[in-house]
Amino acid sequence: DAEITQSPRHKITETGRQVTLACHQTWNHNNMFWYRQDLGHGLRLIHYSYGVQDTNKGEVSDGYSVSRSNTEDLPLTLESAASSQTSVYFCASSEQGTDTQYFGPGTRLTVL
Amino acid sequence: DAKTTQPNSMESNEEEPVHLPCNHSTISGTDYIHWYRQLPSQGPEYVIHGLTSNVNNRMASLAIAEDRKSSTLILHRATLRDAAVYYCILRDLFGGTSYGKLTFGQGTILTVHP
Numbered sequence: 001d002a003e004i005t006q007s008p009r010h011k012i013t014e015t016g017r018q019v020t021l022a023c024h025q026t027w028n029h030n031n032m033f034w035y036r037q038d039l040g041h042g043l044r045l046i047h048y049s050y051g052v053q054d055t056n057k058g059e060v061s062d063g064y065s066v067s068r069s070n071t072e073d074l075p076l077t078l079e080s081a082a083s084s085q086t087s088v089y090f091c092a093s094s095e096q097g098t099d100t101q102y103f104g105p106g107t108r109l110t111v112l
Numbered sequence: 113d114a115k116t117t118q119p120n121s122m123e124s125n126e127e128e129p130v131h132l133p134c135n136h137s138t139i140s141g142t143d144y145i146h147w148y149r150q151l152p153s154q155g156p157e158y159v160i161h162g163l164t165s166n167v168n169n170r171m172a173s174l175a176i177a178e179d180r181k182s183s184t185l186i187l188h189r190a191t192l193r194d195a196a197v198y199y200c201i202l203r204d205l206f207g208g209t210s211y212g213k214l215t216f217g218q219g220t221i222l223t224v225h226p
Contacts, residue, residue, distance in 0.1 A: 031212045043156070043216040050212065058213070090155045094212060099146060099203045101214060103155030 002027040006091050006104040014112055019078040021107050023091030030096040032074040034058075034066065036087040037106075043090065049074055050096070081111045116200045121221040124190045132185040132220055134200030139180050144203045146214070147174065147185050149196040156199065156216070159185065195224045 004025040013019050023032065034046040045058030047066040055066050063085060065077045078085055088108050092101040117135040124130040136145070147159040160167055160174045162183075167174040173186040187194055199219040 033213070035216075042218055043214075045213055045215075048213060092155070099144065099212060099214065100158045100161070101148075101156075103157065106153075106155050 004091060004093055004102055004104040006089075006107050008107060009105065010108045010110075012110045012112065013081050015081060015083060017081050019081050019109065021076045021078075021089055021091075021109070023074045023076065023104060024072055025091075025093040025102070025104075026072065027093060027095070027102065028071055029093035029102075030071070031094040031101075032068070033092040033094075033101065034064070034074065034076045035090045035092065036060065036085075037090060038087050046076065046089075047074075078109075081109075083111050085109065086111045116202060116217055118198070118200055118217065118220045120218065121223065123223045123225065124187075125225050126192060127189050130187040130190045130194070130222065130224075132187070132198050132200075132222065133182065134184070135182045136200070136202055137181045139202060140204070142204050143180075145174065145176060145180075145183050146201045146203055147172070148199045148201065148214075148216075149194075150199070150219070151193070151196045159198070161203075190222075190224045192224050192226060195222055197221050 007022045030051045033048040035043040037043045044060045046064050049055050049068040088106050090106050091104040094101045144163050146161040148156040150156040160172050162174045175184045197219040199216050
C-alpha cells in the first residue's frame, strides 16, 4: 500500500546544530508540504513543493529550508536549530489538482 | 481563505450520533468545505469534503446549509476511536496563490464517553 513516512520519529538535538527531517511518500504525488504543530497555534505551514525542483515558503519558513530532487522525498532542514523550533513536524502530500492531503505520523523534535 | 468558526470542544457518548458545527459566513461561491481530524499523537487525516450538496462516505456525512454559511459534520454512531480534534477548512476551487495549501484553525476537540 502507498504511504507517507517520516524519520526519525523522535529527535533531540542541541541549539545551533543542523538537523534534517526526512519525508518519503510512495503515492507519486506532485505536491508535498511540511507543517509544524505547537500548543496554541495549531498546524502551520513551513514549506511546500508542487514538483521536482519546486519549493515555496509557507507561513513560518524562517530558519527552515527544503529541497525537492525527486518526486518521493521532501527533506526539511533546520540550518541552525533553535529552542523555538521544538515542535512536532508533519509532512503531507497530495495529488496535483486536489486538496486532499495525506499526512505522515509526525516527528517530535526537541532542541535543547 | 475565508474564515471558519468551530466550538472549542464537544462531548458525546459512545454509540450516539455527533453533530459537529462549523460556521463560515464569508464563504465564497467557489470554496469547498473540507473536514480533517487528528487522532491523539497522529497526523491529521482527511474525513470528507463538499461544495453545495450533502455528502456521505464511510466515515461521516457532511450537511451543508442552503446558504452555505454553515455546515455540520455528522458521525452517525460515535466510537471511542472518534475522539479527536476535528478541523473545518475552506478551500477555493480554483486555488489561486493558495493552491493546495490547507490553513488549519484550532478545531473542535471531541470527547467520546464510554
